[in-house]
Amino acid sequence: MKQLTVSNSTLQFKRYKWLFWVAIVLVIYIWGITGVHFTGIKDSAGEVSRSIAYGIFHPDWKYVYDGSGEDLVSLILQTLAMAFLGTFISAILSVPFAFWAARTGKPRFHVRSTSGKLVLTLIRTFPEIVLAIMFIKAVGPGSFAGVLAVSIHSIGMLGKLFSESIENMDFGPSEALMSSGGNRAQTLVFATLPTVLPEFLSYTLYRFEIAVRSASILGMVGAGGIGTPLLFAIQTRTWSRVGIILLGIIITVTLIDYISGTLRKRLV
Amino acid sequence: MNIVPTRTFTQKYHVKTVVWLTLFILLVIGTAKMTGVDFIMFFANFGQFTALLQQMAKPDWQYTSLVVQPILETIQMALIGTTVGTLVAIPFSVLAARNIVKNKFLRGIIRFILNLVRTLPDLMLAALFVAIVGIGPVAGVFTLAIFSFGMISKLFYEAIETIDEGPLEALQAAGANKIQMVVFAVIPQVFNYFVSYFLYTFEINVRASTVLGYLGAGGIGVYLQRSLDQFAYGQTAIIILGILMVVLIIDGVSNTLRERLL
Numbered sequence: 001m002k003q004l005t006v007s008n009s010t011l012q013f014k015r016y017k018w019l020f021w022v023a024i025v026l027v028i029y030i031w032g033i034t035g036v037h038f039t040g041i042k043d044s045a046g047e048v049s050r051s052i053a054y055g056i057f058h059p060d061w062k063y064v065y066d067g068s069g070e071d072l073v074s075l076i077l078q079t080l081a082m083a084f085l086g087t088f089i090s091a092i093l094s095v096p097f098a099f100w101a102a103r104t105g106k107p108r109f110h111v112r113s114t115s116g117k118l119v120l121t122l123i124r125t126f127p128e129i130v131l132a133i134m135f136i137k138a139v140g141p142g143s144f145a146g147v148l149a150v151s152i153h154s155i156g157m158l159g160k161l162f163s164e165s166i167e168n169m170d171f172g173p174s175e176a177l178m179s180s181g182g183n184r185a186q187t188l189v190f191a192t193l194p195t196v197l198p199e200f201l202s203y204t205l206y207r208f209e210i211a212v213r214s215a216s217i218l219g220m221v222g223a224g225g226i227g228t229p230l231l232f233a234i235q236t237r238t239w240s241r242v243g244i245i246l247l248g249i250i251i252t253v254t255l256i257d258y259i260s261g262t263l264r265k266r267l268v
Numbered sequence: 269m270n271i272v273p274t275r276t277f278t279q280k281y282h283v284k285t286v287v288w289l290t291l292f293i294l295l296v297i298g299t300a301k302m303t304g305v306d307f308i309m310f311f312a313n314f315g316q317f318t319a320l321l322q323q324m325a326k327p328d329w330q331y332t333s334l335v336v337q338p339i340l341e342t343i344q345m346a347l348i349g350t351t352v353g354t355l356v357a358i359p360f361s362v363l364a365a366r367n368i369v370k371n372k373f374l375r376g377i378i379r380f381i382l383n384l385v386r387t388l389p390d391l392m393l394a395a396l397f398v399a400i401v402g403i404g405p406v407a408g409v410f411t412l413a414i415f416s417f418g419m420i421s422k423l424f425y426e427a428i429e430t431i432d433e434g435p436l437e438a439l440q441a442a443g444a445n446k447i448q449m450v451v452f453a454v455i456p457q458v459f460n461y462f463v464s465y466f467l468y469t470f471e472i473n474v475r476a477s478t479v480l481g482y483l484g485a486g487g488i489g490v491y492l493q494r495s496l497d498q499f500a501y502g503q504t505a506i507i508i509l510g511i512l513m514v515v516l517i518i519d520g521v522s523n524t525l526r527e528r529l530l
Contacts (some may be wrong), residue, residue: 029347032347032348033348035341036344036405036406041406042400045400048399052396078302080299081298081299081302082299082303084295084296085296088296130479130492130496133496134321138314138317138320214389216389217390220392220483221482230392230395234396242396246392249392250388253387254383254387257387
C-alpha cells in the first residue's frame with residue numbers, strides 16, 4: 001500500500017514536471033524582455049529603409065570596376081585572398097594543436113588532451129575583431145592584419161575539428177606500421193596523415209567558406225578587404241554604393257559556398 | 269607469366285599532383301602579394317604586439333563591476349533576438365521542407381530567400397540596423413533576429429525533412445488538412461530537434477552579440493570599443509575575460525540541455 005502511494009506521488013511529480021520548465025522559461029523571458037531598454041526606433045527609420053531598398057535595387061554599377069584598385073572587384077578579390085591565405089596558414093598551424101588536443105584511447109581526463117582542448121576553446125572564444133585590432137597595432141591597418149586575424153582565430157575551430165577526426169580515425173594502418181617496426185615519425189607520415197588528410201582538407205574548405213564571410217567584415221575595423229568601403233558607404237548614407245557592395249558580397253559568398261560544397265562532396 | 273603493370277606517363281610522373289601543387293603554390297604566392305604579407309615587418313614590430321599583450325595581462329579588476337550589467341544586456345539581446353528569429357523562421361522552414369510543400373516553385377523561392385539571408389555577415393547587418401533604427405540594443409536585437417532567422421530556418425527544414433512519413437500519411441488518410449497535419453504529425457516529431465537547434469543558435473548569438481556593440485548595436489561591445497579606443501587594455505582584458513566566462517557558461521548549460529533532449 002505504501003509502495004503504491006510513493007509511486008503515485010512520483011507519477012504526480014512527473015506529470016507536472018513540464019510546469020516547472022514552463023515557469024523557468026517564463027522567468028528567463030521576463031528577465032530578458034525587461035532588460036533590453038527599448039530605446040525606440042528613430043523617426044527616420046522608414047525613410048532610411050526605403051532609401052536602402054532603393055539603393056539595393058539601383059546599385060552604383062560604376063563602382064564595380066574602375067581600374068583604381070579601390071573598386072568592388074579588386075576589393076572582393078582582396079577579401080578572398082585574405083580568407084584563402086588566412087585559412088591556409090591556420091590549417092598548417094592547426095595540425096600540431098590537433099595532435100595536442102586529440103584524446104586517443106586514454107581515460108576521460110587526460111592532462112595533455114584536456115589542456116589542448118581548453119586552449120582551443122580559449123582561441124575560439126576570443127573575438128576575431130579584437131584580434132584584428134591587436135594585429136593592426138602590430139603591422140598597421142591593411143589586409144595583412146586581416147590575414148593574421150583569420151589565421152589565428154581559425155585555429156580554434158580547425159584544431160577542434162581536426163582533433164575530432166584524429167580521435168575517430170581508423171587505427172588499423174598505424175598499428176600495422178608499428179607492428180612491422182615503423183617508428184613514430186614513420187607511422188605519422190605513412191599511416192596517420194594519409195588517413196586523416198581528406199577530412200582535414202574538407203574541414204579546411206568549410207572553414208574557408210566561413211573565413212570569406214568574416215574577412216568581408218574585418219575591414220570595418222580597418223583590417224582590409226571590402227568591409228572598409230562598406231562601413232564608409234553606410235556611414236555616409238551612399239545607399240547605391242551599399243547596394244552594389246551587398247550584391248557583390250552575396251554573389252561572392254554564394255559562389256564560394258557552391259564551389260567549396262562541390263569540392264567537399266568529392267573529397268569525402 | 270607475370271605481367272608488370274605499366275603506368276602511363278601521367279601516372280608515372282604524378283603530372284596531376286604536380287600541376288595542382290604548382291597552381292596551389294602560385295595561388296598562395298599571389299594572395300600573399302595581394303594582401304601585402306610581410307613577415308619581416310611582423311617580426312620587427314612584434315615588440316609592439318607583446319607590449320600590448322603585457323598591458324592586457326594586467327587586468328583592471330576595478331572595472332569588473334561596470335562590466336556585469338552590459339554583459340547581462342548582451343545575453344538578453346541574444347535571447348530576444350534568437351526568439352524573434354526562431355518565431356519568424358518556423359513558418360518559413362515548414363514552407364521550405366520537401367515533404368510538406370510539394371510545389372517545387374514555391375519551395376525554390378523560399379529557399380532562395382533563405383540562402384540570401386544566410387550570406388549576410390552579422391556585423392554588416394549590425395551596421396545597417398544601426399543606420400536604420402539608431403544606436404542601441406534594439407539594433408542588436410534586429411541584427412540577431414535576422415541572423416538567427418537565416419541559420420535556424422535551414423536547420424529546421426532539414427529536421428522536418430528527416431521525419432517519419434507514417435503519421436503524416438495516417439492523418440491525411442483520416443482527412444486532416446495541411447495545418448492539422450503540421451500540428452499533430454510534424455511538430456511532435458521535431459519538437460526536441462527544434463529546441464536543441466534553438467539552444468545551439470542561442471550559443472552562437474551570444475558569441476556574435478559580444479562584438480555587435482562595436483558598431484553601436486548595444487551590449488558589451490560598446491564598452492569593448494570604448495576601451496580599445498582609449499588604449500585602456502586593462503579594461504579590454506576584463507571585458508574579454510567576462511565574454512569568455514559567459515560564453516563558456518552558456519555553452520556548458522546549453523550542451524547539457526541538448527544532450528538531455530536528444
